[in-house]
Amino acid sequence: MVSLGLRELGGTGLKVSCLGFGASPLGNVFGTVKEEDAIASVNEAVRLGINFFDCSPFYGDTVAETVLGKCLRTLPVPRDQYVVSTKCGRYGGGVFDFSADRVTASVDESLKRLQLEYIDIIQCHDIEFGSLDQVVSETIPALQKLKETGKVKFIGITGLPLKIFNYVLDRVPPGSVDVALSYCHYSLNDNSLIDSLTYLKSKGVGVISASPLSMGLLTPQGPPEWHPAPKELKDACAAAAAHCRREKKSFIKTAMVPALALVGVRCI
Numbered sequence: 001m002v003s004l005g006l007r008e009l010g011g012t013g014l015k016v017s018c019l020g021f022g023a024s025p026l027g028n029v030f031g032t033v034k035e036e037d038a039i040a041s042v043n044e045a046v047r048l049g050i051n052f053f054d055c056s057p058f059y060g061d062t063v064a065e066t067v068l069g070k071c072l073r074t075l076p077v078p079r080d081q082y083v084v085s086t087k088c089g090r091y092g093g094g095v096f097d098f099s100a101d102r103v104t105a106s107v108d109e110s111l112k113r114l115q116l117e118y119i120d121i122i123q124c125h126d127i128e129f130g131s132l133d134q135v136v137s138e139t140i141p142a143l144q145k146l147k148e149t150g151k152v153k154f155i156g157i158t159g160l161p162l163k164i165f166n167y168v169l170d171r172v173p174p175g176s177v178d179v180a181l182s183y184c185h186y187s188l189n190d191n192s193l194i195d196s197l198t199y200l201k202s203k204g205v206g207v208i209s210a211s212p213l214s215m216g217l218l219t220p221q222g223p224p225e226w227h228p229a230p231k232e233l234k235d236a237c238a239a240a241a242a243h244c245r246r247e248k249k250s251f252i253k254t255a256m257v258p259a260l261a262l263v264g265v266r267c268i
Contacts, residue, residue: 010206020052027060061092087125212259
């Protein structure tokens, strides 16, 4: 395996590559992906040194988890050589359910789809759409119980508004949340995550910056139709892509430079 520089994720002890594999495309979120292409992509990622894979039952309404599980079965490396993260609480059809019973069942369902005996990191998915107080008082304690059984190793929270991390981390017992995943907040068009890093590190959590390409905004083909960015921003990103094309430069590589340079943060 080629090394991308494995580094510890927060205080988890997990050694992960600075760049991870975000598996939402395996759920056909950004266009149809053939199963053989998915398998080839995951194996190529491992060959290049990526050892961190992030998924969710929400991506493609469980399709991404199912496909990722098939891909992982083909890897030529033992289970302890890669880290798998998935999520709970957000599901297809616009369903959000952070109750103890649902997240407990959700972990078992994910384990089956991923064909794994344990999940390295289980994350509460987009908690701003539920009750933050419920996440504090019910969801995280339920996941702690699963941690005690060995089904999950570490617990995380995810969401778009950065203030949600402060709300939860200020109210849960120290050490009960191991990872915080923020998305679209450290890229060419938005670097607001930088203002939260000192706080997050003071709480002892590992930080994951997801979607450094801003869910397709910072790509030559542009974002999918459902992308929520305003037209002005979409137009500006399209102009930047056109400029890179004229200069015969890779827009994606250019966009990834600042994301990968952020010390102590992992990107997917």
